[in-house]
Structure formats: C-alpha cells, structure tokens
Amino acid sequence: MAAETGTPTTLTLKSNDDELFSVAESAAILSVTIRNMVEDGCAGGVIPLDNVDGKTLASVITYMNGISAIPADEEKKKSYRDKFLSDKDFETLADMVLAANYLNMSCLMDAVSAKIAQVMEKKSVGWVRRKFGIENDYTPEEEAAVKEEHKWTFEGVETDDDN
Template structure:
C-alpha cells in the first residue's frame, strides 16, 4: 500500500513539476518529489528560500547513504499522503529499514542529523541505543570495533571517577 502511495506522490509531483534535484557528495544526482525531499528540514528551508534552481548540493552525504535516506523519506511521505491509514505498515517498514550494519547505521545518523530529518534521526539513534543497552564496556567495544587505548591505570582512574556508571 505504501509503495503505491509513494509512486502516487512521486507521479503527482512529477506531473505538477514539483521535483527537486539533490546532488550527493560524490556527484550523483537524485531527482525526487518535493514532498519527499522536504522531509529534510535542510532541503525544505532551501526550497522556501528558492535556492534549488541548480539542485541542492549535499556535500556531507554520499550517494549510497542518500539513496537510503530517500527510501525512508519516500515511505514516510507516502504514509503522510495516505493520511495515516497504514500506521502498522509504517512501523514494520521502520523496523526492517533500520536493520542495517553498524557502519550504515552511523552513516544514517550523520546524514539524518545533517539533513535535519528528525524522525529518521530518532529511529537511528534508538537503534544505536538498543545495540548497547545492557552490555558491558567490553561488549560495546566488541560490537563497534572500538580499540581500548587506555592504560590499565587510566582505565582504573576513569572507573573510580565515574563509579556510578559502572554499578550493576
């Protein structure tokens, strides 16, 4: 249902000429419906300021990540156009969408923050929080491939200064 609505939104926008050109950091061009692009407050502000005639350069967002962000925005714009009929379907989409590897997850967080897409930022940050909830420091380091560059003395001092954070 939401895919059909997304195509309907994109089709109606294309027919009305309401398309926005987004240009990723690696130069790839994405022509998307204004309703989809405007889920980004950054892009929405540029549209309002009439700064989109030559496209919207997004120097901090590579094409692979921008494609993923646009997938999310398309689905959510379609759901908004459908007047919230498919809330459960959208929740299912979000749950499947955010099941990505850690590198992609953090790229999505950076892109959502830069593009100012609050709902995507909240979803991605919640996923990151879920990944660390209930884990020890060592398990978190393993999960995210973080090297422990503290000496044993430094680590002991940090644990002493922040004992509240290490209580069970």
C-alpha cells in the same frame, strides 16, 4: 513551488560523488535543510548535498518516500522505520545518522540513534569496544579511576553475548 500547476514538483539532489536523484518535493522537505532551500527559492536547479555519498543518499530517499507515503499515524511510521533499519549494518547506520544530521531530519536521526543505542545497551564495556572497534587508550590506572568514579553503573546487568 507547484501549488498553482497541480502537478507534484520534483527536486534533483546531487550526492558528493556526483550521482543525481529525483525526488518529490513533498518527500524531500522532510529534510529541514532541503525545506529551507526550497523556501528560499534555491531549489530551482540541482541541489548539491556535499556531505552525503550516493549510496547513502539513495537509502535516505527510499526512507523519505516510504515515510511520507504513510498518513499521520505514528505507530505505522514507527513500524516502517524499524523495518527500514532492520537490515542495515553498523557502517550503513553510521553513514545514515551523519546524513540525517546534515539534512536535519530529526525522525531519521532519532530512529538511527536509538537503534545504535539499542546495540550498546546491557553490554559490557569490553563488548562495546570490540563491537565498534574502539581502542582503549586509558592506562589501567586511569581506567580503574574512571570506573571507580562511576562505580554504581557497573552493578547492573551486562553481557558479552552478541544477542
């Protein structure tokens, strides 16, 4: 670690499609996975991240840099996260949440999970299936039985609208 030299340490991360990325250690250790490697002294050379592709890793690093530049102000961090995720499509969000889980970055994991949840809230079952391409493999009888079991959950607001 660079504490003695005073210059910020840079880490090199490698995606599973062999792209290399430089990132400041102070930002990268938002990932508990990377922090553990740094603390164990395994971060000298290139850190291979076998479960993250280059496109997703680039995005995660943008996030790491952005969020670590904000001082300890939860509201500003939250608004940064909201803005960061606002233009991501669902496919990207799914990649991000997988990467956040693998990298053990709870703040990103929670932000993406909450964003996906927001899409599902107050929507009909049919809408959610269509939106996410979920195939209904219940027989009509089975489906009716599950619905009956949780009858109370079908009494609230629901919509098929996209907004």
